[in-house]
Amino acid sequence: MSSQDIPEENLPAEAHAGHDEHGTLSVADEKNPFADPGLPPHEHRIQDIDERAARRSERVVALLFTISMLATVGFIASYVAIPHDKAIFVFPLGHINALNFALGLTLGTALFCIGAGAVHWARTLMSDVEMTDERHPIEASPELRAQIHEDFRQGTKESAIGRRKLIRNTMLGALTLVPLSGVVLLRDLGPLPEDKLRHTLWRKGKLIVNMNTNEPLRPSDVAVGSLTFAKPEGLEEDSHEFQNEIAKAALMIVRLQPEDIKDKQELAWSHEGIVAYSKICTHVGCPISLYEQQTHHVLCPCHQSTFDLSDGARVIFGPAGHALPQLRIGVNDEGYLEALDDFEEPVGPAFWERG
Numbered sequence: 001m002s003s004q005d006i007p008e009e010n011l012p013a014e015a016h017a018g019h020d021e022h023g024t025l026s027v028a029d030e031k032n033p034f035a036d037p038g039l040p041p042h043e044h045r046i047q048d049i050d051e052r053a054a055r056r057s058e059r060v061v062a063l064l065f066t067i068s069m070l071a072t073v074g075f076i077a078s079y080v081a082i083p084h085d086k087a088i089f090v091f092p093l094g095h096i097n098a099l100n101f102a103l104g105l106t107l108g109t110a111l112f113c114i115g116a117g118a119v120h121w122a123r124t125l126m127s128d129v130e131m132t133d134e135r136h137p138i139e140a141s142p143e144l145r146a147q148i149h150e151d152f153r154q155g156t157k158e159s160a161i162g163r164r165k166l167i168r169n170t171m172l173g174a175l176t177l178v179p180l181s182g183v184v185l186l187r188d189l190g191p192l193p194e195d196k197l198r199h200t201l202w203r204k205g206k207l208i209v210n211m212n213t214n215e216p217l218r219p220s221d222v223a224v225g226s227l228t229f230a231k232p233e234g235l236e237e238d239s240h241e242f243q244n245e246i247a248k249a250a251l252m253i254v255r256l257q258p259e260d261i262k263d264k265q266e267l268a269w270s271h272e273g274i275v276a277y278s279k280i281c282t283h284v285g286c287p288i289s290l291y292e293q294q295t296h297h298v299l300c301p302c303h304q305s306t307f308d309l310s311d312g313a314r315v316i317f318g319p320a321g322h323a324l325p326q327l328r329i330g331v332n333d334e335g336y337l338e339a340l341d342d343f344e345e346p347v348g349p350a351f352w353e354r355g
Helices: 050-079 099-124 143-157 164-177 179-190 241-247 262-268
Strands: 087-090 095-099 208-210 227-232 251-255 274-278 290-292 297-298 306-308 314-317 329-331 337-339
Touching: 050 099, 050 164, 095 099, 099 164, 164 179, 179 329, 208 314, 208 337, 227 241, 262 329
Parallel strands: none
Antiparallel strands: 087 095, 208 227, 227 251, 251 274, 290 297, 297 306, 306 314, 329 337
16 A cells, blocks of 8 residues: 555645645755755555554564464473484485584574564564654754754654553563573583582491401491591492592591690590591591601601691691681490591591682
């Protein structure tokens, strides 16, 4: 339908600009060579004069935004449900990865429908009146800024985003959901966070087993002034998890005279002067293996960090920055030494800054 077919009273005011009642240029405009540069007359869209056509366009835009939302949900569902190694036959592509095909199809559909909906909205429902403006200086004047604000408000009004709630709500829904596709893809950047560094195999009731004999320890097995290396019950040297778990769960058992223990918590967590500390140095993770019986000091052979076992295993020399974590121990009904809990602090080096 052209503007010639539209009744005169239905034409917007802009259609009469520069013309008199007979459609000819006014005398003032004839003297202005740029008043009519020879552009064809503006043709109004059917949606401008027929509300039923406008509502059909509104439903089309809303449908496209709704399809985008469904495609985004399909993208997430495909990522969760389809195995990464499953293949399907797609003619004429042959056998392709099912997950890649589903992700590409759903994400492409979601993005396409958002773009198509926006284009259809602009071409059929937003104002299409041609406007001209004079060139202006780079620096905007207060009047220009006020005009821009007014134009923005006018554009918002002409877009009918406040009146056409169906378009607005479905568009906001599509734009809100489609970024979730990128969030879901972050899952492939690495394994999900786990709290492994804060915990070891030690638990309440875990027997303390001699590292050399693989036998549970009794208090009578630990002599005053001796150093015994231990591990949790059930951790076998030929098991798959041994190397990973022993690096955190390795224990050294020392028996002191109770009156020699200076730290009250250390005394409360011991049993008859038997104390249990992590064997892993808090500097770079070397296993501690040297014990001075007279001073109750243990030394790391790598960089000579020295810890005082009679005073909470605090650092008294060397580059280690933190005391050794202590394991709270007791005796079960059968007379064997057991853990009463896991270490309260992460064992080993460099975790303090990360934790």
